[in-house]
Amino acid sequence: MSARNPFRPTFGVSPTILAGRDSLLQSFKLGLAEGPGSPFRALLISGSRGMGKTVLLNEFEDAAASQGWITLRAYPDDSMVDNLVNSAIPEALQQLAGPQSKRMLSSVSIPGIATVTAIADPYKKDPTPTLISRLRELATHLQKHGSGILITLDELQSANVDQLHVLATAVQDLLRDDFDIALVAAGLPEGINQLLQHEGTTFIRRAERILLSPVSTPDSIGMFIDTTAEGGKQMPEEAATLAAEISKGYPYSMQLTGSLAWAQSTLDNSAKISTQQVAAVRDEVIRRMGMQVHEPSLHHVPDGELTILYAIAQLSENDGMVSTGDIANLMKVKPNALSMQRKQLLSRGLIQVPKYGYLNFTLPYMREHLLNSPQHRPMI
Ligand SMILES: Nc1ncnc2c1ncn2[C@@H]1O[C@H](COP(=O)(O)OP(=O)(O)OP(=O)(O)O)[C@@H](O)[C@H]1O
Numbered sequence: 420m421s422a423r424n425p426f427r428p429t430f431g432v433s434p435t436i437l438a439g440r441d442s443l444l445q446s447f448k449l450g451l452a453e454g455p456g457s458p459f460r461a462l463l464i465s466g467s468r469g470m471g472k473t474v475l476l477n478e479f480e481d482a483a484a485s486q487g488w489i490t491l492r493a494y495p496d497d498s499m500v501d502n503l504v505n506s507a508i509p510e511a512l513q514q515l516a517g518p519q520s521k522r523m524l525s526s527v528s529i530p531g532i533a534t535v536t537a538i539a540d541p542y543k544k545d546p547t548p549t550l551i552s553r554l555r556e557l558a559t560h561l562q563k564h565g566s567g568i569l570i571t572l573d574e575l576q577s578a579n580v581d582q583l584h585v586l587a588t589a590v591q592d593l594l595r596d597d598f599d600i601a602l603v604a605a606g607l608p609e610g611i612n613q614l615l616q617h618e619g620t621t622f623i624r625r626a627e628r629i630l631l632s633p634v635s636t637p638d639s640i641g642m643f644i645d646t647t648a649e650g651g652k653q654m655p656e657e658a659a660t661l662a663a664e665i666s667k668g669y670p671y672s673m674q675l676t677g678s679l680a681w682a683q684s685t686l687d688n689s690a691k692i693s694t695q696q697v698a699a700v701r702d703e704v705i706r707r708m709g710m711q712v713h714e715p716s717l718h719h720v721p722d723g724e725l726t727i728l729y730a731i732a733q734l735s736e737n738d739g740m741v742s743t744g745d746i747a748n749l750m751k752v753k754p755n756a757l758s759m760q761r762k763q764l765l766s767r768g769l770i771q772v773p774k775y776g777y778l779n780f781t782l783p784y785m786r787e788h789l790l791n792s793p794q795h796r797p798m799i
């Protein structure tokens with residue numbers, strides 16, 4: 420019987436081995452232990468699709484839980500605050516209350532404001548709980564145990580600005596009163612930048628920004644070797660180096676490359692993953708990146724923008740950058756005629772600006788995908 424594949428080429432699922440996020444995790448843990456003054460109590464994680472944002476949020480939640488903290492997940496829709504106030508926080512309070520601690524929780528006194536009664540007492544409900552009052556109730560209770568509240572918010576770019584404002588104000592209010600609370604939000608870079616231009620997001624704007632970058636080559640090589648070993652096979656360093664090169668430090672393609680190479684070695688009845696087996700799946704990695712990542716992201720892109728993408732694909736070598744002037748030349752227009760579409764493509768997260776006047780693709784193998792799929796090619 421063959422061993423189970425330890426690679427996870429999917430989204431939002433924690434990998435067998437987490438590569439290259441040790442120092443971030445360490446800073447976060449220190450921030451929780453340090454106290455309300457730590458800048459790591461308000462974090463904004465941004466990164467392109469598949470860069471590992473959701474996985475990092477999960478890791479932060481685990482790290483918080485191991486320090487006894489409670490996590491509240493906020494969902495970026497129009498009932499975000501309502502869900503926190505009327506289900507997530509009451510559930511957390513109920514869990515904490517348990518049968519034996521019911522008496523302790525029934526009346527909680529908070530310095531500076533009137534006595535707030537917790538939901539454990541069915542007859543004296545706070546008539547109109549707000550996010551602030553609910554959070555204070557929970558934080559006050561947790562304070563006795565020396566722990567606090569972590570609020571996580573994924574897909575921040577889809578959040579409703581007004582809801583976000585209420586959430587941010589509440590967190591800020593508790594921090595000001597020295598409660599143990601932390602807010603970590605994650606999303607796509609351009610979407611976040613647009614969101615932060617709204618008034619009412621000042622607190623979030625001041626949060627510590629973390630831009631998730633590709634995993635370094637040594638960390639990536641280590642991940643291939645260790646993940647394969649966890650699954651009960653071996654991957655020599657040379658094979659791992661090639662796998663790191665193919666996947667370019669992008670977490671999703673790292674899992675994809677590992678998973679396909681593992682499958683190839685299983686087909687070959689081999690107890691190790693050889694350099695040849697890694698090389699053999701390279702084309703399939705590119706195809707699958709196209710199917711699972713690039714194709715869906717091109718669905719709603721209008722022709723005008725597609726034309727620019729094709730121009731970049733034609734002009735760039737491998738993942739190289741292309742000057743806006745050259746793109747305009749190829750399209751036989753003036754550079755400033757492209758500015759609207761350029762802006763749209765940036766906000767879709769499909770391209771980025773590596774340096775002034777230049778553009779390149781955000782994710783590996785977009786170039787190959789475009790050049791291999793003429794069905795998207797618009798008429799110029
Ligand atoms: N640090 C890491 N080391 C190894 N693999 C990782 C790492 N981070 C993420 N992965 C893998 O990459 C996949 C994609 O990660 P994740 O879903 O967190 O990306 P994301 O940035 O949230 O993407 P999206 O923008 O589409 O939501 C995960 O399923 C996981 O298997």
Ligand SMILES: [Mg+2]
Pocket residue numbers: 430431472473474573
């Ligand atoms: Mg995600």
